[in-house]
Structures are given as structure tokens and as C-alpha cells.
Amino acid sequence: MIEIRNLAKRFGAQVVLDDVTLTVNEGETMALLGPSGTGKSVLLKHIIGLMRPDKGEVIVDGLNVARLKRKELAALRSTIGYVFQNGALFDSMDVHENIRLGLTNPEQYGDEEYVEARVQECLKIVNLAPEVARKMPADLSGGMRKRVGIARAIAGKPKYLLYDEPTSGLDPVNSDIIDTMVKRLDEELGVTSIMVTHDVRGAFRTADRIALLTSGKIVAIGTPEEFKESTVPEVRAFLERDFDNEPI
């Protein structure tokens, strides 16, 4: 379970997260919606310990992330798969080596047979051909890079998956492919997921619950059905994809 309690973060004078409280239950897929620049990615980075909160705490599996020692944090991170917005693939390594780095267990990482089998298995899970393994990231399309990023995140069989804008910058067809894949992965692997997105359709397709983050605060949270029926002005405005105008 992931618990975020009264989390606050600011960069200089800019308040990015303001007293955010959120709980993601075991096996649940939570979509975190919100317009660009409202701190969704910052929230994810707190969960994996890439950022430290100014105030509040993030508890993963009962552990306070900001208080963990180096080795404890590395151990926790090995249970979390993080899918970066633009893939964040290591461009000096081919796809095979990129996915291999996702194997957080040192014994598995050093076992060539296991590595080969697991890399191929992960490529299959994300619907990529086996020969993609020998390609360099620069030779991949945007959609393929995202899928390799997901393959790397699931390689170590994590308990949690954090997706940072998995469909941003993709055309609708590729976005649908990724959304379907996320849904399938969550069901097949039984992981607990948080998906940061500003794609309303994708969130409704994949999430068990949806939270809306605007101006650093969670303004609404509920199942897709509850969300659809919500009368919260920010939710209505977001559903209309009209954030720049007055709430409807």
C-alpha cells in the first residue's frame, strides 16, 4: 500500500504540492489526473525517493521513504517499477541491456540464460518483436520507446508500477495500445499502480480510482463512475478539457 500524508513541496517561491494526502490500496490502479505543471510527476518522484518532501511523508509498505537509509531505499526501489515520461532509456545501451538493467536481483542480473529469457518475455508482454532487443533507443519510435520503458520497469517483477505520462506525445492509436497494455499488465501481474496522466480517456479506461490534482492539491477522488458524476467544478472543467476557462 502507498500512503501519502500531508505532502508539501515547493521550488523557490512556487508551491508545487500543498498538503497532499492520498492512499493507493494493494492491487489498485490509481490514475492521477491534472493539467500540466501541477506537480503530478513530482508526486511520483517522492514515492520512489527521487525527491524529498519539505513537509509530510510518503509511506510505501509501511516504510517512510524519506527516512530510509541508502541500502533500504535501494531495496524498496527494487520493488517499484518506474515508467518515465520519455522512456529515459540509456541511449548508450541497446534495448536488451536497457531491459536487463531492470533486473534488480543481482543473481538474476548475472545469469545470462535468465536474462535472455526474461528480456524476451518482457518484450513479448509489451508487444514488441524479439529482434527489437538488439536495436539502440535512437532507432525506436516514440511508442516503442515507451513500451521498452515499460518492459524495463516490469523486468524485475515489481510490486508497484508508477507510470509518468505513459501516453503523452503519442497519437491516439498508440495511446490506446499503451492504455490497453497498462490495463492488461495491472490485471495479469497484479501490481499496485499509479498512472500520472492528463489523458482523461486513458484514465477512465485503465484506473480503478481517479484522483484530480490541481494547483498542488487533490480536489477530487473516486471511481471512474463517481468521477463522471462529480459536481466539483475543477472535475467538470477537466472533463470538458477546458481548464483555461471558467469552471462549468
Added chain:
Amino acid sequence: MSSLVKRLQHKTGRSVLDALAAVGRFAALMVELGRGLTEWRVWIPRAFDEAWKVGMGSLFIVLLISSFAGGVTALQAGYQFTGSIPIYVVGSLVTESVVLELGPVLVGLILAGRIGAAYAAELGTMRVTEQIDALESLGRSPSSYLLVPRVVACLVMIPVLVVFADVVAVLAGWIAAKQALPITDQDFVYGARIFWRPFDASYSLIKAFFFAAAISLISCYRGYTTKQGAEGVGRSTTGAVVTASVLILLLDLVLAKLLLTS
């Protein structure tokens, strides 16, 4: 007037705070490097790859520039000393100038441009494209994967390149002197040996080691702490080359004072 003073105070205070923050970040990087060293299984194979890149990638340009430097030094020495000072002094001057100064400093400055820029740009790009964050998110230490191999490669290979540069520059100076001046092999060797002290070679290597540390640490620091996208990468790269070059010249002066004048 008072608002001008206030603004000046504000700017000075800001600069002091920025400088202190940079010192803090550099100290944190040093601690990270120390921690990374313990993961030798990770960094040793990568250090070999980096050493190959530094050594083989830089060998041609290092040899080219050092051979020109040696040749020009010999010709200028001949031009200045012919008629008034024994000709064998050309051998002394070429050897001592190259080993004590030209070899390490020229190699240092060349590599500050070549390796320093490459490291700052590579690490800076990795930072802004979240590759370093990705490495951390996978529970791996960026220090042992990215920083330690680069620093170790420089500390090992730059002194080796300086040895090559010293040898080639002296040989080039010898050839140039023979072509352009009335000097025999015996004169050149006699001149080279008469003022030679074994410490000269050690001094050249000590300088190379310090220059290697300056180049690798500054460029890794600048790249690793890059912010603000492509513009930030450009700033880090330029900053790494300029800072490392200035530091090399500063170290050159300090080491000469400490090791040659005592």
C-alpha cells in the same frame, strides 16, 4: 542610492550563497564517489571501456600537438641561442621544457576540451533526459555506473598520454633541431642529459595526475548537476571546459611553487 546599495548587497549575498551551494554540491559528489568506489564489480568493467575511449580516442590529437610543440620549441631555442650559447643547450631546453611544462599542460588543456566537454555533455544529457533518475529508480548507484569509471579512467590514462606526449615531443624536437640547426645527435643527447634529474619525470606525472583529477571531477560535477534542458547542457559543457582549463593553469603554478622551488 540606498536602493542601489540594497540591490548590490542582495546580489553579493546571492552570489555567496550560490558559491556555498556549489561547494556543498561538489562535496556531496565527492562523498558519492567514495561510496561508488566500494561497488568495484560495477565500475571496474566500465572503467576499462572509458579508459579505452580516453586513451585511444585522444592518442592521435595528443601525439600530433605534442610533436608540433616539440619541433617548434627546438626551432625557437636554436633561433634564440645560436652563436652566444653552446648549441647542446637546445637539447636541454627541449627536454626540460617538454617534460616539465609543455607535455603535461598541453595534454591537460587538450583533454579539458575533448574529455571534459564530452563528459559534461554526456552526463548533462543523461540528467535532463531523466536517465540518471532512471538509474536511481532501478536501485542502482549513478556514482558507480557513471562517475567512478570516468574519474578512474582519466586518472589512469591521462598520465599515460602525458608520457607518450613527452616522448614524442622530445623526439620531434630532436628531429627538428637536426634538420634546422648545426647540432649533432651527441650534442642533443648531451644537452638533454646534462640538466636532467630523475625527479623531472615524476614531476611530469604528478602534474598529469592532478590535471586528470581536475578534468574528470569538474566535468563530472558540471554534467551531473545540469539543469534546464538543452540550454543547461550547453552551459555545463562550456563551464566544464573553462573551469577545468583555468584550474589546470592554477594547479600548474601551485605545483611548480610547491615542488620545484622548495
